[in-house]
Amino acid sequence: MVELSQVADKFLDDVAKNAAKVNSYLSDAYDVLTSDLHDGIAQTPYEIVHQEDRVKLKYYKSNSGKKKRNTPLLVVYALINRETMLDLQPGRSVVEKFLNDGMDVYMIEWGYPSFKDKYLTIDDHVNGYLDNMVDFVREKENSQKVNLMGICMGGTFCTMYSSLHPEKVKNLVLTVTPTNFETNEGLLHVWMKKIDVDKVVDGFGNLPGDIMNFGFLLLNPARLMIDKYKGFLNNMDNKPFLENFIRMERWIYDSPDFPGETFRQFIKDLYQKNLLIKNELVIGGNKVDLKKITMPVLNIYAKFDHLVPPSAADKFTSVIGSKDKEDLCLETGHIGIYVSSKYQNEFAPKISSWLLERDSEDKKNGSEKQGKKTASEAA
Amino acid sequence: MEKTFDKKFEQKRSEMFENWISLSGQFFGDLAKVWNNGDVGSFSQKDFEKSMEQANNIWSLSVKSWESFLSSLKNPDESFLSEKSMEERRKTLEKIMNAMSESFRIFYDKSMEQAESLKNNFTNMDFNKIDKELFKKWESFYEKELSRIFGMPQVGLGREYQEKIAGTLDKFNLFNAAVIEFIYFLYLPMEKTFILMQKDMEKMIAEGKLPENSEEYYNMWLKKLEAHYMAMFHSNEYISVMAKALENMAQFKSARDSVLEDVVSSMPIPTKSEIDEMYKELSDLKRTVKRLEKESKN
Numbered sequence: 311m312v313e314l315s316q317v318a319d320k321f322l323d324d325v326a327k328n329a330a331k332v333n334s335y336l337s338d339a340y341d342v343l344t345s346d347l348h349d350g351i352a353q354t355p356y357e358i359v360h361q362e363d364r365v366k367l368k369y370y371k372s373n374s375g376k377k378k379r380n381t382p383l384l385v386v387y388a389l390i391n392r393e394t395m396l397d398l399q400p401g402r403s404v405v406e407k408f409l410n411d412g413m414d415v416y417m418i419e420w421g422y423p424s425f426k427d428k429y430l431t432i433d434d435h436v437n438g439y440l441d442n443m444v445d446f447v448r449e450k451e452n453s454q455k456v457n458l459m460g461i462c463m464g465g466t467f468c469t470m471y472s473s474l475h476p477e478k479v480k481n482l483v484l485t486v487t488p489t490n491f492e493t494n495e496g497l498l499h500v501w502m503k504k505i506d507v508d509k510v511v512d513g514f515g516n517l518p519g520d521i522m523n524f525g526f527l528l529l530n531p532a533r534l535m536i537d538k539y540k541g542f543l544n545n546m547d548n549k550p551f552l553e554n555f556i557r558m559e560r561w562i563y564d565s566p567d568f569p570g571e572t573f574r575q576f577i578k579d580l581y582q583k584n585l586l587i588k589n590e591l592v593i594g595g596n597k598v599d600l601k602k603i604t605m606p607v608l609n610i611y612a613k614f615d616h617l618v619p620p621s622a623a624d625k626f627t628s629v630i631g632s633k634d635k636e637d638l639c640l641e642t643g644h645i646g647i648y649v650s651s652k653y654q655n656e657f658a659p660k661i662s663s664w665l666l667e668r669d670s671e672d673k674k675n676g677s678e679k680q681g682k683k684t685a686s687e688a689a
Numbered sequence: 690m691e692k693t694f695d696k697k698f699e700q701k702r703s704e705m706f707e708n709w710i711s712l713s714g715q716f717f718g719d720l721a722k723v724w725n726n727g728d729v730g731s732f733s734q735k736d737f738e739k740s741m742e743q744a745n746n747i748w749s750l751s752v753k754s755w756e757s758f759l760s761s762l763k764n765p766d767e768s769f770l771s772e773k774s775m776e777e778r779r780k781t782l783e784k785i786m787n788a789m790s791e792s793f794r795i796f797y798d799k800s801m802e803q804a805e806s807l808k809n810n811f812t813n814m815d816f817n818k819i820d821k822e823l824f825k826k827w828e829s830f831y832e833k834e835l836s837r838i839f840g841m842p843q844v845g846l847g848r849e850y851q852e853k854i855a856g857t858l859d860k861f862n863l864f865n866a867a868v869i870e871f872i873y874f875l876y877l878p879m880e881k882t883f884i885l886m887q888k889d890m891e892k893m894i895a896e897g898k899l900p901e902n903s904e905e906y907y908n909m910w911l912k913k914l915e916a917h918y919m920a921m922f923h924s925n926e927y928i929s930v931m932a933k934a935l936e937n938m939a940q941f942k943s944a945r946d947s948v949l950e951d952v953v954s955s956m957p958i959p960t961k962s963e964i965d966e967m968y969k970e971l972s973d974l975k976r977t978v979k980r981l982e983k984e985s986k987n
Contacts, residue, residue, distance in 0.1 A: 500923060513943045
């Protein structure tokens with residue numbers, strides 16, 4: 311039988327044995343921490359081609375030499391955190407993968423809402439900014455329609471948009487997008503049902519990014535507030551690890567405030583009343599009828615997503631009007647789907663090939679041509 | 690002639706002081722009655738108005754007495770630095786101080802009486818027995834006893850400002866209490882995990898199956914901690930505590946902003962409400978312009 315004192319002795323032995331190693335480790339860590347770290351994010355070159363208020367439209371041009379796609383792709387990110395996550399670092403960038411596949415990418419940057427944005431509603435974002443960006447891309451690319459790709463809440467906006475403006479959307483790609491809020495699987499879904507959003511919005515105006523960040527950390531404090539930093543302390547002498555770690559830290563705490571009225575409506579109408587999937591949501595005086603979504607739909611979600619659990623995403627394709635629709639569940643988490651090297655090689659190529667197969671020509675000033683191309687034909 | 694004047698003056702001043710002391714006594718006595726009549730919260734509006742009216746009358750008479758006293762000082766011949774008058778003044782001040790200290794004592798006793806109700810909730814101060822019930826009891830005590838003091842009606846020119854400041858202090862206390870309760874909840878899984886870890890280690894020691902290195906201990910601890918947090922985060926109790934902390938923070942911020950606006954309003958800069966109003970108008974105008982622009986394009 312082992313005595314408790316033996317356990318204590320063992321710990322002390324460990325400490326004594328590691329003392330010399332610790333000194334050497336700290337010396338190496340110091341050298342790495344004070345060296346030139348390549349920890350920048352969003353390095354892929356882009357051009358701002360349009361701007362309305364704080365909202366900008368980024369344009370990434372493909373130099374792959376591959377044939378240009380007929381339908382332009384517009385990526386719509388969430389109002390939480392920033393779109394830089396899709397271009398975290400060279401070699402680990404969804405944007406880069408799309409460009410290498412010959413796709414030009416347009417991406418909405420929602421910017422940093424200030425107090426003057428607190429009265430903006432979902433209608434302003436969907437029928438205002440998003441619609442104007444779509445029109446700009448259609449005009450610039452001389453295309454009748456665009457491909458819409460939504461990220462998380464940006465996907466929820468794309469869903470609303472595709473129902474209200476189906477004539478402008480060629481294909482709809484949703485990634486980790488919440489559409490069914492009547493679930494108790496994700497903590498956010500449980501928590502958001504109980505908060506008095508009126509008191510919060512009346513008090514804060516816009517919901518501060520810091521409060522949202524703290525809320526996200528609380529989803530798993532053991533991993534996100536303890537284990538993560540233990541990993542950091544263990545790897546301070548490892549330059550590539552450190553660079554990746556700092557990049558993620560830069561991204562994760564880059565949280566713009568959330569426009570107050572949009573937050574109020576999103577929580578009340580979606581998290582608390584689940585109006586979207588019931589076809590009862592009203593935006594700008596118009597009902598969002600999911601049956602009006604008839605374009606091809608690819609719905610990708612993650613099995614271990616703690617923010618948008620599968621049950622929040624997998625009902626969508628069963629309630630829309632589309633015939634060509636596909637669900638894809640990847641065995642990763644909410645962020646892993648975009649940043650893990652393993653799933654990037656599955657996720658981005660899947661979207662690229664799926665869009666290519668549905669890339670018939672849709673000239674704005676000409677008649678629509680139907681047809682399908684396979685990925686190999688295009689290559 | 691001079692002696693007659695001195696006598697007359699002394700008499701007049703003595704009467705005036707007696708009158709003033711009596712009125713002051715009535716004034717403070719009346720204030721004391723308010724507290725003696727029982728719970729402030731249960732003191733009816735009618736009783737309160739009556740007392741206030743009486744107090745105002747006494748105050749007016751006191752002011753008149755002071756006017757009369759001050760006018761007597763205008764005459765340089767009417768010296769009042771005699772030993773007798775100094776002694777009289779000392780006695781007078783003593784009486785005033787006694788009346789005031791009695792009033793404060795009554796106020797203090799009343800507060801202590803109210804605090805007794807909190808004491809009754811906790812038999813002996815045993816830190817091992819402090820649990821989440823403490824927060825509920827404190828909340829109930831605060832709402833029943835202390836919050837009412839901040840909610841007491843204010844009067845006079847500064848009424849609105851005083852009410853806002855008292856309201857902000859009230860919201861600040863509620864926010865602090867809610868945050869402390871929330872932090873306590875966040876600590877619970879830690880405590881539970883350490884206790885469980887201790888038990889598991891005792892078991893492992895008994896079986897002679899201790900982990901080889903500290904990393905294994907850490908992983909065991911982390912797994913348990915994560916499980917405890919997840920279990921707690923789904924509980925209704927935690928969710929309501931978290932929601933309360935967030936809501937109280939927002940309400941305190943609103944109250945604080947309102948007080949700050951009063952400060953800012955005296956300066957040549959726009960207040961938050963004014964800016965908000967402008968932003969609202971700007972948002973509406975932009976919406977209209979954008980709609981018209983779109984319509985004209987189509």
